[in-house]
Structure formats: C-alpha cells, structure tokens
Amino acid sequence: MAYTPLMACDANLARSTTPATFVKQSSTAPAKMTTMQVEGTSQPVPLSSVQTGDLSTYFPTDRFTLEQDKNSPNAPPTLYWKKPDGTLDRNTFIGFLFYGKVNYRDAKEFVYAHVQLGDYKGVRTITQSPVIDDAKRAYSSWLRDVIQVEGKSNGTVTTAYIGEVNGEVFVVLSSYHPPQYEDEFTAREAVVLRNLKIAKTNGTL
Numbered sequence: 001m002a003y004t005p006l007m008a009c010d011a012n013l014a015r016s017t018t019p020a021t022f023v024k025q026s027s028t029a030p031a032k033m034t035t036m037q038v039e040g041t042s043q044p045v046p047l048s049s050v051q052t053g054d055l056s057t058y059f060p061t062d063r064f065t066l067e068q069d070k071n072s073p074n075a076p077p078t079l080y081w082k083k084p085d086g087t088l089d090r091n092t093f094i095g096f097l098f099y100g101k102v103n104y105r106d107a108k109e110f111v112y113a114h115v116q117l118g119d120y121k122g123v124r125t126i127t128q129s130p131v132i133d134d135a136k137r138a139y140s141s142w143l144r145d146v147i148q149v150e151g152k153s154n155g156t157v158t159t160a161y162i163g164e165v166n167g168e169v170f171v172v173l174s175s176y177h178p179p180q181y182e183d184e185f186t187a188r189e190a191v192v193l194r195n196l197k198i199a200k201t202n203g204t205l
Contacts, residue, residue, distance in 0.1 A: 032058070036187045047191065050077050054098050054170070058195040060188045064094070079192065081176070081185065091156070092181060094192055097171040104144065104162075107169045111160045112147055118158050118175070119151030126150060126157075131186055135161060139193055155179045165198045172196070 032047050047058040050066055053074035059066065064079040065088060081092035099107050116123055126132070126148040135146050142163040150157050156177035163170050172193065176185040 034058075034060075034191060036060075036191065038187045039183050045188070045191070052076060054199050055096060056195075056197045057192050059094075059192050063184065063188055064192075081181070089177075092176045092185065094172065094174045094189060097173060099169045099171070101167050102169055104164060104169055107171075108145060108147075108162055111162060111171055111173075115147055115149050115158050115160055115173075118149065118156055119153050121151070121153040123149035123151055123158075131159060134190070135193070138190075139163070139196075142196075142198060151177075157182070161193065163198065168198075170198060 034045055034047055036043050036045050045060045045062055048061050048066070049058050050056065050068075052068075054076060059079050063082050065082055066077050066079055068077040069075045076096035076098060078096075079094040081089040083089055129148060132146045132148055135143060139161065142165050143161060144164050145162045147160040147162070148157065154177060156175060157179065158173070158175040161172040161174075163172070174185075174189055176182065
C-alpha cells in the first residue's frame, strides 16, 4: 500500500522531499496564555494558534517555532524546538502526517517501521510511561494507539500518536533529544495535543 503524507515532519523525511519555501511564525502577539507544571513549578506560557485545512491547535511560543510551506497553506505544520539561545533544534520537533482513508493496521505497521529507523544501533520500544498513560486518558476521542521508542545510541525519544477521525488516519509525531529536554518538552507537547482539533470532513473542524 502506498502512503502519501502531505508533508514530511522530521529531518530525515524532509531531506527526501522536494525543497519547499518555509515561513516562520509571525511576530504578532500570542493569542492567549496558559499555565504549565514543569518539574513541579507552575509557569505562565504564551501560546499562538495554528490552523490548516486539516487541523487547528495552540502551541507554546517560548520553546516552539512554527514552520510551514508558504506555497501550501493547508500543508501540515512542523513545530521545532527553540534552545535557550534562540537557535532551532531540528531534531526536536512535533509534526503531523495525514494518510487519509487507509487501513488502520497497515498505517500502524508503516509508522512503527518508520520510528524504528531513528538510531543506527536500533531502538528500545517503551510500552509503559507517563506520556503513554496520560495520552490514552486525555486524547481518547481520537487516539487509537501510541508508539514510543528510545534510541539505543543517542537516547532520542520518538513518540507516534496514531489517531483516526471519521475513518481518516493521521499521526502526531514528536521527537526530543537530549533526554534532558523531557520535562520541558512533554509539558509543552501536552498543550499542543490537548488543544488539537482534526477536520472531520471537507476541512470542517
């Protein structure tokens, strides 16, 4: 079965696609604020919104920068991690893949095979973690399964949240490295997932 994601959402996939012109998030004021718990401390965090024909959500602008193909405004966005000095870490990201009306089992096998390629020494599959447990409770309206792996050589943690809405299969793919990012990254990832809305039909959210 052939899979045609609308846009690659990690560095390896991006290198295999036709080069695109990307636009970063605007400098306009964030749409709203939220409070997050990071390492037991409450932090106020500014949020901006993103909306395409397939999805809408909010993301924390203190640590994420939005990039999107400006020639395809409905292409799924990618959120790249900002280091404290403001530079982007393109190995730490949240991206979105849309597969359309495909067989769910085939899509899951494809995603699982993809995340296995993240480390030349192979990966360790994580079957239980706070992220997996929280996801299954919080996103049950659309979540079908969670695949999480850790690279054996570099410790990169990659998580694929496989969802389905009205027979349309999609994946939220996230990855972070080094492991020290975990608390900051997963707290902000939860904001993106908690606010995620997927188009049900014809781009209607």
